[in-house]
Amino acid sequence: MEAKYCKESRVIRTSRVFPNDVNNHNTLFGGRLMSDVDQVASISAARHSRRECVTASTDSVDFLHPVRPTDSVCFESYVTWTGTSSMEVFVKIIAEDLISGECKIAATALLTFVALDQHKRPARVPEVIPETEEERKLHETAPERARMRKERKQKSKELAAFLTTNHPWDSHRS
Numbered sequence: 001m002e003a004k005y006c007k008e009s010r011v012i013r014t015s016r017v018f019p020n021d022v023n024n025h026n027t028l029f030g031g032r033l034m035s036d037v038d039q040v041a042s043i044s045a046a047r048h049s050r051r052e053c054v055t056a057s058t059d060s061v062d063f064l065h066p067v068r069p070t071d072s073v074c075f076e077s078y079v080t081w082t083g084t085s086s087m088e089v090f091v092k093i094i095a096e097d098l099i100s101g102e103c104k105i106a107a108t109a110l111l112t113f114v115a116l117d118q119h120k121r122p123a124r125v126p127e128v129i130p131e132t133e134e135e136r137k138l139h140e141t142a143p144e145r146a147r148m149r150k151e152r153k154q155k156s157k158e159l160a161a162f163l164t165t166n167h168p169w170d171s172h173r174s
Helices: 030-051 133-162 166-174
Strands: 011-016 051-064 071-082 086-097 103-114
Touching: 011 030, 011 086, 030 071, 030 086, 051 133, 071 133, 071 166, 086 133, 086 166
Parallel strands: none
Antiparallel strands: 011 071, 051 103, 071 086, 086 103
8 A cells, every 4th residue: 555645635625704603702613613624634534545434533623713703714634644544634724814814823633533444344544654844743743642542542431431321311210
């Protein structure tokens, strides 16, 4: 399987912020941004693997600056690193004030996707070749994030084993 450049999975999507996209603070609703992040990241994962992919985790979404109704919002995503069947996808969210032209990194996100074969089982994916300084930095620091992701998932499994599936209303039934 031949390695692929980060740029081969790059997705860029720009949109306006409309009144139905904002919260009570008159800034872009975080859930809306997170949905858009998952959409563009899933396209990057599919472009890299050329397979169906599922979101395995959202490692982080860091909100750095508010996105306002006078802004456009640009989502840029690409695969930064791969495991056997998993792909780490970085998403950079840039807000541009459409009046002044000022641009800010509004948020960043890291997600993990798994490629699936025709039987919906994990499938091998190509390695990644970083080229730019940004791509190299993300690629070099990815193994540590993968290690932390694995630890976090194990802790989540342990917690899930402890949690109950009882519904709150079940205790009120006779």
